[in-house]
Amino acid sequence: MAFTLATWNINSVRLREELVLRFLREEGPDILCLQECKSPVDLIPRDQFTALGYPHMVARGQKGYNGVAILSKLPLTEAGAEDHADLGHARHIAGRLDNGVTIHNFYVPAGGDIPDRDVNEKFGQKLDYLSAMRDAFHADAPAKSILVGDLNIAPRPDDVWDHKKLLKVVSHTPQEVEAMAQTQDAGKWVDVTRADIPDGTLYSWWSYRSPDWDAADKGRRLDHVWATPDIANAAHGSRVLRHVRGWEKPSDHAPVLATFDL
Known part of the structure; x- marks a missing residue:
């Protein structure tokens, strides 16, 4: 079985329903993992997705958040x-x-603006969430699995537009990078995107605050595709669809894709 998988923080699946439909029409991935849907499950526009050939959905929803x-x-x-x-x-x-592959779709907490859990509860929640992920992977080692999502951490120096300037900015602090590394190591997860494209910038997020995000290019790689070692070698064709960030009324994230031959 060969399939292409995409992950995308859509920042409201109902508000950006037409963007999702456009993406499905133009790219046609076999599987699309969405984060920050901001909708109860029963209000996700499932009929529209089914009409485009996506009849299967599993989801967890929340009104207005996550x-x-x-x-x-x-x-x-x-x-x-x-x-x-x-x-x-x-x-x-x-x-x-049906082939036994499990797909985990995560939306890790963003962590707020101040990288100090003593004054910023959201940062503490982020670290606690990563620790809980780590402990779960230690307790039940994943196999034949893919993990995707907005993990809200850009781990490598070339995953951000300026490594030194962002060392004290949430999403690239050493504390978060170490927590992410421990989580990844606990499941022996392989970073599929970097295995495919080991060098260079692969930003998947650009802030809404930038008046010209494309020219400024102050991006970060927050969206990830991982796989367990038993299937990681089957992955190829990784890419980030930067141009989607330029669509009308976009999410601040771009989709990340990979193909698996299993």
């Missing part, structure tokens, strides 16, 4: 949803394909 969904052309059954760190947030959903 929310994750997996849309699929291929048969998909729900394989769990974890409330890591007991935050009460809809930040994880898992689906299993």
Whole structure:
């Protein structure tokens, strides 16, 4: 089985329904993992996606906040949803394909603006969430699995527009990068995107605050595709669709894709 998978923080699936439909028409991935859907599950425009050939969906929703969904052309059954760190947030959903591959879709907390848990509760929640992910992977080692999502951390120096300037900015602090590394190591996850494209910038997020995001290019790689070692070598064709960030009324994230031959 060969399939192409995409991950995209859509920043409201209802507000940007037409963008999702356009993406599905133009790119046609077999599986699309969405984060920050900001919708109860029953209000996700599922009929529109089904009409385009995506009849399968597993999701966790929340009114106005968070929310994750997996849309699929291929048969998909729900394989769990974890409330890591007991935050009460809809930040994880898992689906299993008929070939036994499990897909985990995560939306890790952004962490607020100040990288200090003593004065910023959101930063503490982010670190706690990553620790809970790490502990879960230690307790139950993943196999034949793919992990995608907006992990809200740009781990490498070339994953941000200016490494030195962003060392004290949430999403690139050493504390977060180390927490992410521990989580990745716990599941022996392979960074598929960087395995495919080891060098150069691969930004997937550009702030709305920049009046000309494309020219300024102050991006960060916050969106990731990982796989367990038993299937990581089957991945190829990784790409970030930067141009989608330039669509009308866009999300501040661009989709990230990879193909798996399994």
